[in-house]
Amino acid sequence: MYQEFFSLNQQPFSIAPEPDFLFFTEQHKEALAHLTYGLQGNGGFVVLTGEVGTGKTSVCRFLLQDMPADTDVASITNPAVSEIALLVEICNQFSISYDRDNISLKVMFDALASWMLENHQHGRHAIVLIDEAQHLSFNVLEQLRLLTNIESDNQKPLQIILVGQTDLQKKLLTKELRQLSQRITARYHLRGLNKQETSFYIHHRLNRSGAKGPIFDPQSIPVIYKASRGIPKLINQICDRCLLSAYTQSSISISAPIAKQAISEAELPKHPHPFAPYIPHSVAIVSVILTVFIINSQAPAIANYFKDSEEQAMQKEWLKIINNANTQPSPAVSEQVDASGNPPSVTTLTAVGTLLAMPSSSYSLQLAALPNESSVERFFDEYPRLKGKTYLYHGVTSKKSKYIILLGTFHTYKMAKLASKEFQNQFPKIDPWIKDYKTIHRDIE
Numbered sequence: 079m080y081q082e083f084f085s086l087n088q089q090p091f092s093i094a095p096e097p098d099f100l101f102f103t104e105q106h107k108e109a110l111a112h113l114t115y116g117l118q119g120n121g122g123f124v125v126l127t128g129e130v131g132t133g134k135t136s137v138c139r140f141l142l143q144d145m146p147a148d149t150d151v152a153s154i155t156n157p158a159v160s161e162i163a164l165l166v167e168i169c170n171q172f173s174i175s176y177d178r179d180n181i182s183l184k185v186m187f188d189a190l191a192s193w194m195l196e197n198h199q200h201g202r203h204a205i206v207l208i209d210e211a212q213h214l215s216f217n218v219l220e221q222l223r224l225l226t227n228i229e230s231d232n233q234k235p236l237q238i239i240l241v242g243q244t245d246l247q248k249k250l251l252t253k254e255l256r257q258l259s260q261r262i263t264a265r266y267h268l269r270g271l272n273k274q275e276t277s278f279y280i281h282h283r284l285n286r287s288g289a290k291g292p293i294f295d296p297q298s299i300p301v302i303y304k305a306s307r308g309i310p311k312l313i314n315q316i317c318d319r320c321l322l323s324a325y326t327q328s329s330i331s332i333s334a335p336i337a338k339q340a341i342s343e344a345e346l347p348k349h350p351h352p353f354a355p356y357i358p359h360s361v362a363i364v365s366v367i368l369t370v371f372i373i374n375s376q377a378p379a380i381a382n383y384f385k386d387s388e389e390q391a392m393q394k395e396w397l398k399i400i401n402n403a404n405t406q407p408s409p410a411v412s413e414q415v416d417a418s419g420n421p422p423s424v425t426t427l428t429a430v431g432t433l434l435a436m437p438s439s440s441y442s443l444q445l446a447a448l449p450n451e452s453s454v455e456r457f458f459d460e461y462p463r464l465k466g467k468t469y470l471y472h473g474v475t476s477k478k479s480k481y482i483i484l485l486g487t488f489h490t491y492k493m494a495k496l497a498s499k500e501f502q503n504q505f506p507k508i509d510p511w512i513k514d515y516k517t518i519h520r521d522i523e
Contacts, residue, residue, distance in 0.1 A: 079322065079325065080321045080322055080324070080325035081287075083325050083330075084289065084293060084321065084325070084330070085288065085289070085290055086284075086287045086288050086289060087287060087288035088287050088288070089287070089318075090283045090284050090286070090287035090289070090317070090318075090321075091283060091313075091314040091315070091317040091318040091321070092314065092318075093131075093311055093314050093315060095135050095136055095139070098286060099282075099283055099286050100136060100140070101278075101279050101282050101283070101310070102136075102140075103271060103275050105268060105269065106133055106136070106137055106268070108266065109126060109137050109266040109268055110137055110140060110141060112124075112264045112265070112266040113126060113137070113138075113141055113239065113264060113266065114141065114144075115263075115264055116262075116263040116264025116265075117205070117237055117239075117264075122223070122226025122234055122236075122237060122238060122261035122262075122263075123222075123226065123237070123238050123239075123240060123258065123261050123262045123263070124237070124238075124239050124240070124262065124263060124264045124265065125211075125239075125240045125241075125242075125246070125250065125262055125264070125265040125266075126138065126239070126240070126241045126242075126265070126266055126267075126268070127241075127242055127243065127244060127246050127247050127265070127266075127267045127268070128243070128244070128267055128268030128269070129243060129244060129268075129270070129309055130243060130309070130311060131309045131310055131311020131312060132268040132269065132270060132309055132310065132311075133268055133310055134209075134241050134242075134268060135209070135241075137268070138207060138209070138239065138241055141239075142207070145205070146203075148201060148202045148203060149202070149203045149204070149205060150172060150197065150202060150203070150204045150205070151204075151205045151206075151207060152167075152168050152171035152172055152204070152205070152206045152207070153171070153207045153209070154167060154168070154171075154206065154207065154208040154209065155209050155210070156210075157208050157209070157210055157211055157213050157214045157218070158210075158213040158214075159218070160215075160217075160218070161183055161217055161218050161221040162181065162182070162183050162186060164218055164221070164222075165183070165186035165187060165190060165221070166181065166186055168190060168206055169186060169189055169190055169193075172190075172193060172204065174189055174190060174193045175189070176189040183221075187221075187224070187225070190225065191225070191228050194225075194228055194230075194235040194236050195228065195230050195235060197235060198230045198231075198233065198235035199230070203235065203237075204235060204236045204237075205236070205237050205238070205239060206222075206236065206237075206238045206239070207238075207239040207241065208238065208239065208240055208241065209241045209242075210241070210242055210243075211240040211241055211242035211246050212242035212243050212244075212245040212246040212249060213242075214240075214249075216254050216255065219249075219255060219258055220255075220258070222238055222258075223257060223258045223261060225238075226238065226261055244267075247267065250262070250435070251435055251436075256429055256431055256432050256435075257431070259431050259432075259435045260429065260430070260431030260434075262435075269308070270306070270307045270308030270309045271303075271308035271309075271310065271313075272308060273299070273300065273303045273308070275308065276299060276302065276303045276306070276308050276313060277296075277299045277303075279310060279313060280294055280299065280302070280313065280317060281294075283314075283317075292331075293321070293324075293330070293331060293332055294317070294320070294331070294332040294337075295331055295332060295333050295334065297333065297334040298320070298332045298333060298334045298336070298337040301334050301337040301338055301341070302316050302317065302320070302337055302341075305341045305346065312346060315344055315346065316337070316340060316341055316344055316346070317332075319340035319341070319343060319344045320332045320336060320337050320340040322340070323336050323339055323340045323343070324336050425451040425454045425455060425470070425481075426470070427470055427471055427472060428469040428470050428471055430471070430522055432469070433469060433471055433515070433518060433519070433522060434519060434522070436487055436515045436518075437489075437515060438514070438515045438516040438519060439489075439514070439515070439516070440487050440488060440489050440514070440515050441487070441488045441489075441490070441491055441493075441494040441512055441513065441514050441515070442469070442484040442485065442486055442487055442488070442494070442512075442513055442515065442518065443484065443485045443486055443494065443497060443498055443501060443510040443511070443512060443513070444482060444483070444484055444510060444511040444512075444513045445457075445464070445468065445483045445484070445485055445508055445510055446481075446482075446483045446508070447480040447481070447482050447483075448480060448481045448483070449478075449480065449481070450481070451481065453481070454470065454481050454483070457483065461505065461508070464485070464505075467485065468483050468484060468485050469483070469484040469485075470482070470483055470484075471484070471518075471521075471522055472522075473518070473521035473522050474521055482518075482521070484513070484518070485501070485510070487515075491512065494512045495512060498510045498512055
């Protein structure tokens with residue numbers, strides 16, 4: 079409708095993926111490098127996550143275009159199926175023959191495993207790419223893990239690319255999938271574009287559509303960026319609406335007011351505020367703030383109250399972690415069981431994969447660095463409340479081998495600091511050290 083008005087030869091902001099409009103930022107290139115590196119190794123899984131519309135599909139298409147000629151690829155786009163249905167789909171895409179009158183999990187697994195080994199003997203490699211992988215059930219993910227157990231000449235004949243939204247990250251960190259998480263050789267999370275990249279992205283698509291000059295005023299870009307959060311799919315939706323609004327107003331440029339009007343008319347998906355879970359509690363806090371404001375209208379008093387309220391809220395959450403008795407064994411004590419099925423002793427090490435799966439930018443509290451297992455046992459005899467709530471690993475600190483006891487995972491240093499303060503109130507004899515996971519990953523033997 080508006081293409082002729084703006085002298086465009088095609089629609090610039092279609093939400094459908096189009097190779098001609100491919101726009102790679104530095105983070106997209108970094109994601110591609112991570113996935114390529116992961117596939118060159120001998121691991122079973124590589125993982126790409128990101129919000130809807132951040133460019134995951136584009137990265138994967140670009141990745142698959144450069145696959146060697148000796149690689150067979152199966153793409154699964156509907157993963158919300160049973161284990162048998164998924165194996166049947168994989169076999170169909172690889173043109174694997176199987177007994178269609180006797181379909182069972184074992185029949186399909188054996189058919190796929192035999193083909194993988196034969197395919198590898200012929201010098202070929204297989205990749206299964208699963209989109210929307212956050213919808214995979216735990217049973218299906220476990221079945222995929224079992225497929226990656228198969229080896230030939232110490233090589234994996236099959237590798238799996240899991241592509242999904244942010245929920246996939248959370249699912250892979252669960253205790254049930256810790257073994258699968260250990261098989262991940264590369265993972266990357268795509269974020270939205272920044273403000274400058276958003277501007278480049280808009281002008282790139284206009285130029286590819288034949289625009290003779292700038293159509294969006296510089297003042298409109300921050301408006302679009304804020305509403306879209308830098309997510310390409312939302313940028314396309316907003317910009318398409320902007321062009322339509324400008325066309326109906328016979329305006330040859332998109333001003334900030336036109337952009338705001340288009341955003342208000344566009345049916346954008348609602349994005350939950352990061353503090354939405356705390357809104358019910360915030361009502362009470364706001365009421366107290368108003369009371370304080372009436373009593374004392376000076377700004378410093380309000381600022382101090384905000385600070386105190388934040389600390390109290392964080393400490394309250396931390397108290398729950400310390401005080402709540404956990405009926406289920408924690409990751410530190412549930413990684414293994416002995417021959418009788420009983421949980422292991424307090425000296426059982428946390429699975430390395432569990433610790434490596436933690437974001438390197440997060441923090442933990444180091445409670446102790448002990449020389450031997452008997453020291454670890456004495457520690458938990460003295461502090462029995464901490465049993466089942468800690469991580470234990472064997473690492474090197476100050477060039478000495480130590481048993482390191484960790485407590486908790488905190489996304490920010492500030493939260494870790496507040497947790498450390500509250501912890502010392504309850505355990506005065508322990509002086510916890512705030513340790514980032516980047517250092518922990520490096521210390522692990």
